[in-house]
Amino acid sequence: QVQLVESGGGLVQAGGSLRLSCVGSGRTFSSYAMGWFRQAPGKEREFVAAISWRGGTTYLADPAKGRFTISRDNAKNTVYLQMNSLKPEDTAEYYCAAGPSSDALRRGTTGYWGQGTQVTVSS
Numbered sequence: 001q002v003q004l005v006e007s008g009g010g011l012v013q014a015g016g017s018l019r020l021s022c023v024g025s026g027r028t029f030s031s032y033a034m035g036w037f038r039q040a041p042g043k044e045r046e047f048v049a050a051i052s053w054r055g056g057t058t059y060l061a062d063p064a065k066g067r068f069t070i071s072r073d074n075a076k077n078t079v080y081l082q083m084n085s086l087k088p089e090d091t092a093e094y095y096c097a098a099g100p101s102s103d104a105l106r107r108g109t110t111g112y113w114g115q116g117t118q119v120t121v122s123s
Contacts, residue, residue: 002026002112004096009117012086016121020081022096022114029098030074032112035105036081038092038119045095049081050105059106063089086121093118 008020020036035050049070050059058070067086072079079096096114099105 002029002032002098004098004112004114006094006096006114006117009094009119011120011122014087014121014123016086017082017084018086018119020083020094020096020117020119022079022081024077024079024098026077029077032098033100033102033105034070034072034079035097035099035102035110036070036079037095037097037110038090039095039116040089040092043092047106047108048094050099050102051079052102057102059102083119086119088121088123091119091121 003025006022033052036048037045038048039045047061048064051070055072067084069082093116095116097110098112099110
């Protein structure tokens with residue numbers, strides 16, 4: 001079992017940057033692919049990014065391409081989401097998730113979820 005705790009959210013102006021972190025508990029963290037999802041008010045949760053357990057494969061949703069980067073440090077049981085050039089439409093609750101593979105996460109198949117961290121981008 002993996003417990004996930006996100007941090008790094010906050011209020012930022014459009015064009016700014018934030019780095020989200022997700023720390024996982026347990027020795028099996030490095031065996032999971034990790035991903036980020038987000039949910040804006042009144043909208044369904046959507047996929048943002050995923051990374052394989054070794055970090056060699058990454059996926060980004062189209063809105064994130066060119067602006068967001070996902071990475072992980074298995075020695076620290078941590079996955080990151082670097083978000084640059086933020087836009088008001090990026091405002092959402094961001095969730096970390098663990099899954100069987102990065103491709104499975106991209107298709108919405110997850111195993112464990114964090115509690116979320118709020119990102120608000122002002123115009």
